[in-house]
Structure formats: structure tokens, C-alpha cells
Amino acid sequence: MLMVMLGGALGAAARFLAQEAGQRWTQLPGWTAILAANILGSLLMGIGYGWLHGLAVLESHEALDAMQQYQDSVSIHEGMALLLAGFCGGLTTFSTFSLDNLFLAYGKRGQLACNILGCLLLGVIAAWAGLFIGGQLA
């Protein structure tokens, strides 16, 4: 519970910083910051999930001589999974994405298409690449 909360707080703050930085230092429209945060979050989620998943698979194959040690590592990994869910979930957002889409739908159809397709395609590719990288790390 605490891990999810901590992760969510850090993720949301990171998303806010990305938005502010985008506004202050670039001329890009506001939705690009959310796009970037969503893609980055998808990549991190993929890496983290792939890595933890890989570790769990490895563990179940290795000899479990010290049961206590195994349980400790499982709880550590659970904590990391919760932190990951909190952080990536906080960093990425679907609601602001939809609200941006609503604004773009009135008069900026080109940017609307870029936002939706970009977020979907790049998000899925990022998550896929992340899973691959995470699997290699484990």
C-alpha cells in the first residue's frame, strides 16, 4: 500500500515536471509532454515487468534450499512490483490524454491523429521493447 502510494506520488510529480519543462523550454504543444511521459512510462513498465518476471522464473527453477531467503526475496520483489505499478501508473495517464484529445478534436484533427496513433503505436512498441530488455537483464 505504502509502496504504491510512494510510487504514485513520485510518478505524478515527474509527469508534472515533464509538462512544466515542455512548456518552459520548448515551443511544442502541451500534449507532447503527456505523449512523452506515456511512452517513457510504458518502456519502464515493460523493463520492470520483464525483469521481475524473468527473476521469478529463474527463482522457481533454482534450488530453493533456504526457504526463508526465498520468501525474503519474494517479498522484496513484490514491493518492487508495487512500486513499479505506482510509479509507472502515476507517470502515465489516460485521463489527461483523453482531455487533450477532446481539445484537439475541435479544429486540430491532424494533431489529434498524431497524438492517438503516436501514443498507441509508440506506447506498445516501447512496452514490447521494455519486456525484451527486462528479460535480457534478468
Added chain:
Amino acid sequence: MRFLLLILCIGFGGGLGAISREGSMSLLHGELGMPRYIALACVNILGCLLIGLVFAFLEGTLRRDGSSRLRDLPHSRQLHEHPWWPEGDPTLSPVELLRMNRSLQVASALVITGFIGSYTTFSSFSLLTVQQLQQGAALEACISVVGSIILGLLAAWLGVHAGCRLVRKP
């Protein structure tokens, strides 16, 4: 100092949002037994409805300097009965305008960017889509992606509409 306060608000809201998301997911997916992708879509769509509602309500109530983004949306027709729409409220002094803008900043940091932004998620959505594609469940992936995007957009539309109506009549 101001920036730090906003970050703290966002962190607080974001923490609550993340917990609520995990809670909703375990309710919908765990207790009610919905498939994971439908539970996630429900959470995201609910978040879209809420963000539209809260955004329109806060903008309509607290932004009186005539610079509201709501002007770009046809929903703002509903606000035309208000004397201060769309050019701003001439009866308010600059200090009051500034104070209202600051309240708006804090409220939207806490609720919109923090809580609702963290309640909905894109990362689990992409990860789930990749897993569905890897398992060959292309139909489910399509339903999840197209449904989430279209219903999310509709929910945001509906939320803004309702939010504009909630702004108190003069």
C-alpha cells in the same frame, strides 16, 4: 516556493490516485472477476469522465480573467448566461483575480494532475496490449484499444458538459 507547494500537492494527490487505482483494480478484477483489460478500461474511462467534470467545473468557477481553455470547446455555450463569460469578470480586482488563479492552480494540481492523472494509467494498458498480442488474443487487444480510446473521449466530452452545468448560475 510556489512550485514546491504544487509538487507536494501533486505528490499527495498522485499517491491517493495510485492507491485508488490499485483498489479499483482489485475490486473489479479480483472481487467481481472481470477480465483484466476490461477492469483497466473501466478505471481509465471513469477517470476520463472525472477529469472532464472537474476540469470544466474548476475552470468555470475559478478562472475569471477571460483566458480559460474552455473557450475552445462548444460546451462553453452553457456558460454564456454568466456575466463574466467569456471576457472575464470586470468587477473583480486584479488581486482577487490573482488569488482565484492561484486557488485554481492548487486545486487542479491536487485533483486533476495528481489524483485523476495518477488514477488512470497508460503503462499497464500498453503492457497488457503487448501481452494480449503475444498470446494471440488480437481481438481482445482491438476491443481494449479502440474501446478505451473512443469511450474515453466520449466520457471526457460528457464530463466537460456536466462540469459546465455544475458551475453555479448567477
